[in-house]
Amino acid sequence: xxxxxxxxxxxxxxxxxxxxxxxxxxxxxxxxxxxxxxxxxxxxxxxxxxxxxxxxxxxxxxxxxxxxxxxxxxxxxxxxxxxxxxxxxxxxxxxxxxxxxxxxxxxxxxxxxxxxxxxxxxxxxxxxxxxxxxxxxxxxxxxxxxxxxxxxxxxxxxxxxxxxxxxxxxxxxxxxxxxxxxxxxxxxxxxxxxxxxxxxxxxxxxxxxxxxxxxxxxxxxxxxxxxxxxxxxxxxxxxxxxxxxxxxxxxxxxxxxxxxxxxxxxxxxxxxxxxxxxxxxxxxxxxxxxxxxxxxxxxxxxxxxxxxxxxxxxxxxxxxxxxxxxxxxxxxxxxxxxxxxxxxxxxxxxxxxxxxxxxxxxxxxxxxxxx
Amino acid sequence: xxxxxxxxxxxxxxxxxxxxxxxxxxxxxxxxxxxxxxxxxxxxxxxxxxxxxxxxxxxxxxxxxxxxxxxxxxxxxxxxxxxxxxxxxxxxxxxxxxxxxxxxxxxxxxxxxxxxxxxxxxxxxxxxxxxxxxxxxxxxxxxxxxxxxxxxxxxxxxxxxxxxxxxxxxxxxxxx
Numbered sequence: 001x002x003x004x005x006x007x008x009x010x011x012x013x014x015x016x017x018x019x020x021x022x023x024x025x026x027x028x029x030x031x032x033x034x035x036x037x038x039x040x041x042x043x044x045x046x047x048x049x050x051x052x053x054x055x056x057x058x059x060x061x062x063x064x065x066x067x068x069x070x071x072x073x074x075x076x077x078x079x080x081x082x083x084x085x086x087x088x089x090x091x092x093x094x095x096x097x098x099x100x101x102x103x104x105x106x107x108x109x110x111x112x113x114x115x116x117x118x119x120x121x122x123x124x125x126x127x128x129x130x131x132x133x134x135x136x137x138x139x140x141x142x143x144x145x146x147x148x149x150x151x152x153x154x155x156x157x158x159x160x161x162x163x164x165x166x167x168x169x170x171x172x173x174x175x176x177x178x179x180x181x182x183x184x185x186x187x188x189x190x191x192x193x194x195x196x197x198x199x200x201x202x203x204x205x206x207x208x209x210x211x212x213x214x215x216x217x218x219x220x221x222x223x224x225x226x227x228x229x230x231x232x233x234x235x236x237x238x239x240x241x242x243x244x245x246x247x248x249x250x251x252x253x254x255x256x257x258x259x260x261x262x263x264x265x266x267x268x269x270x271x272x273x274x275x276x277x278x279x280x281x282x283x284x285x286x287x288x289x290x291x292x293x294x295x296x297x298x299x300x301x302x303x304x305x306x307x308x309x310x311x312x313x314x315x316x317x318x319x320x321x322x323x324x325x326x327x328x329x330x331x332x333x334x335x336x337x338x339x340x341x342x343x344x345x346x347x348x349x350x351x352x353x354x355x356x357x358x359x360x361x362x363x364x365x366x367x368x369x370x371x
Numbered sequence: 372x373x374x375x376x377x378x379x380x381x382x383x384x385x386x387x388x389x390x391x392x393x394x395x396x397x398x399x400x401x402x403x404x405x406x407x408x409x410x411x412x413x414x415x416x417x418x419x420x421x422x423x424x425x426x427x428x429x430x431x432x433x434x435x436x437x438x439x440x441x442x443x444x445x446x447x448x449x450x451x452x453x454x455x456x457x458x459x460x461x462x463x464x465x466x467x468x469x470x471x472x473x474x475x476x477x478x479x480x481x482x483x484x485x486x487x488x489x490x491x492x493x494x495x496x497x498x499x500x501x502x503x504x505x506x507x508x509x510x511x512x513x514x515x516x517x518x519x520x521x522x523x524x525x526x527x528x529x530x531x532x533x534x535x536x537x538x539x540x541x542x543x544x545x546x547x
Contacts, residue, residue: 214492304400
């Protein structure tokens with residue numbers, strides 16, 4: 001007689017330290033094997049889209065900060081680009097260069113959190129401290145520029161809130177010089193660590209066609225082997241002027257598109273960001289950063305879908321204007337929202353302990369999932 | 372790489388019976404509107420046709436057009452009768468590198484649109500969000516329930532223009 005078995009349901013979160021925020025995962029288990037993972041989101045829902053309809057266009061900028069709070073600078077950037085396209089205005093050269101520098105610094109800061117906390121989830125404590133030490137320096141640069149460490153409200157429609165601090169360029173160069181060797185240190189400590197590789201290689205493999213069908217973008221898609229980067233694919237701002245590579249997953253320690261690949265693409269991307277910042281610092285022109293800010297933003301009737309490459313992937317703003325001072329509708333397509341949808345697909349057939357490894361590797365920020 | 376006008380022509384020839392229109396007036400991006408009950412067929416064609424290959428759905432958004440009749444209530448709030456709710460699809464082709472915006476409008480009183488979840492898996496959560504926020508019913512969606520709001524929220528659909536906060540939710544005061 002066969003033994004009677006049934007599936008077990010285990011709730012992970014909403015206060016689990018490895019869920020990176022308030023997320024509840026409903027794990028459906030057969031013994032220790034995962035049959036399905038059902039994410040339950042919405043614990044951090046703050047009605048961003050409803051708020052926007054009651055705000056004027058410039059008033060929306062501080063709200064965008066609070067979506068993906070690890071890459072606030074880039075959320076500002078994306079929103080500014082979208083509204084500028086709707087208005088059809090150009091911004092001064094200096095503004096563009098500063099935006100790119102800030103955006104790429106933010107990308108490094110965001111990837112450092114992703115890498116550091118990923119190590120922490122897997123059980124490596126020290127790399128986390130290394131990452132946060134370097135991230136602190138970037139945050140200090142931001143603080144020096146606009147007075148805030150996390151939520152900047154720095155990139156405005158048509159310009160910036162402040163010009164750079166006189167010491168900014170020198171300190172940024174110092175930071176980049178110190179930072180490059182620490183990536184190597186980090187690699188030796190974590191990336192090529194035998195235990196780390198055992199935990200992440202061949203886990204949560206994401207084939208390319210599934211990734212595209214599920215709308216995956218950013219480092220998660222590139223780890224599956226497609227060099228798809230919106231900075232190249234659909235250029236915005238002045239990214240077409242810089243020379244950089246697009247790292248993709250190569251399956252060095254397992255299969256293409258596994259957790260290790262997703263992790264390592266982020267490490268390589270930090271090198272590319274450094275390259276971009278160095279080029280931008282070299283060419284940084286003089287000028288006024290507030291001259292092009294419109295006094296009254298009143299776009300013509302119409303719609304725009306504008307997307308930028310946020311550290312986590314495609315950040316899209318869909319804005320409908322009815323010709324008034326307030327947006328009629330703002331919809332945000334956050335990359336984390338889309339990535340989280342794939343949890344069930346990625347975890348199927350793995351062990352319970354791998355859920356944490358997969359969740360860390362897709363690098364979500366709950367503030368953006370729930371908005 | 373195809374222009375929106377060319378894509379419109381291809382669609383028009385392939386689906387002569389469906390009411391397909393293109394709006395070239397918008398300053399930023401032309402929009403092709405299709406009827407809500409042919410969404411599945413047209414989407415499948417857009418994805419699989421060799422010269423189109425729209426393999427990626429960038430974004431799917433619900434919109435309340437608020438184009439119905441506005442009726443003033445006693446407490447000074449408004450409700451909207453009639454008009455439409457719309458769904459916008461932003462498609463991109465990773466291999467051919469062209470994009471297009473598709474729009475479909477359904478009656479506000481009975482907003483039924485065919486689901487594209489079987490075609491682009493990413494639409495699953497997008498459609499649940501549109502249902503959650505606007506009450507748009509996606510036919511043939513496998514798991515159409517609320518996503519951001521509590522599962523048992525019964526006070527309506529928050530992003531509709533005539534939404535009114537309830538006084539209480541399960542005995543808790545809502546306005547603070």
